[in-house]
Amino acid sequence: MDQAKTKRPRSLLLGAEHQLRQPLNAVSLLIGELSHGLSGRDRDAVIDDLRYALMLSNHWLDSLVELEKVDQGLVVPLVEDLHLDEVFARLREDFAENFRGQGLDFRVVSSKQIVRADPGFLRRILTVLLDNAAKFTREGKVLLGCRRMGGMVRIEVWDSGLGVAADEWMKVFDPYFRLENEVRPRERGLGLGLTLAGKLAALSGDQLEVTSRLGHGSCFSLTLRAVDPRQPRSSPAQEHSGMPPNPLDGARILLLEQDEAEVLSNHFALWGAQVQQGAATAAALTQELDARPALLVADHLTFEACGGWDLLSAVRRANGEVPAVILLGEQGGKPSKDMGVPVHFMARPVKPARLRALCLFALAPP
CATH class of the missing domain: 3.40.50.2300 (Response regulator)
Known part of the structure; x- marks a missing residue:
């Protein structure tokens, strides 16, 4: 029998077991150091490391739970008409200080485009892409913008970072796949961010892609349905006032x-x-x-x-x-x-x- 056909799917939790133990083991060691009666700067440094280890554990667990909910079909997109200027303005506020602190030029190109999307999904996907750009960009800039392509709008996140080899473009969306050339390895995650972003995009019927050149940066693009600005703007409440949100409701x-x-x-x-x-x-x-x-x-x-x-x-x-x-x-x-x-x-x-x-x-x- 073909082993490839009988291979069981890899458990998300088992796949992350080693990484999840790392910050917990660090907590154990740091508590041991505190028990020796450290004081002054040494004690403050150990306490900071404890906070970081616990924050990392919580972040990784949150990522696992979020992805598991998507895989279990517990997350349902609720699309509405969104003005990208509003979405971009919020992201600019949230990320500007972080990029400035890393010495990176963060530019957001304003847009009057309106798209059909779940606001939570869209924000989560773009947050992952911007976080990812920061991890792999040593110097230069990160750009967030969009372009109209017929009846679609393509949102793009460009960076001048280290880039990805062509044979690894699609691998970046696989669970636990992590490149070894991160500029800031201390911020390294589980390798689930892009996996989650890809699944959220697919769940909404949108397309998330990457093009990159090793040593010259990357461009992640999310293609969404465009909305004619002359049409009245809709909301989830308006859409759900008549027919149920999906055919399974009450079926x-x-x-x-x-x-x-x-x-x-x-x-x-x-x-x-x-x-x-x-x-x-x-x-x-x-x-x-x-x-x-x-x-x-x-x-x-x-x-x-x-x-x-x-x-x-x-x-x-x-x-x-x-x-x-x-x-x-x-x-x-x-x-x-x-x-x-x-x-x-x-x-x-x-x-x-x-x-x-x-x-x-x-x-x-x-």
């Missing part, structure tokens, strides 16, 4: 699953759906499909064992339409021919964020 889900039934039910409940546990018999499945659930989520082996394909075809012939279907399982669960029903496949292990995205796609109006 009836028929779940035909064995091993992960409770886990998947909990996820759907968090996303606002109403879950019905299906029985694994042909008679029960026929009755449940006749009740017209919004979505069927089924394990492909259980589904096939009770004649699911034939039942779906029969329902389609009788009613003229079929609920959207997602089969959870290996790719071998696909039928060998077109069954004439809308089917979406997802391989195990189930990733909640991916499952939620696929369900939203399946439920979206044509």
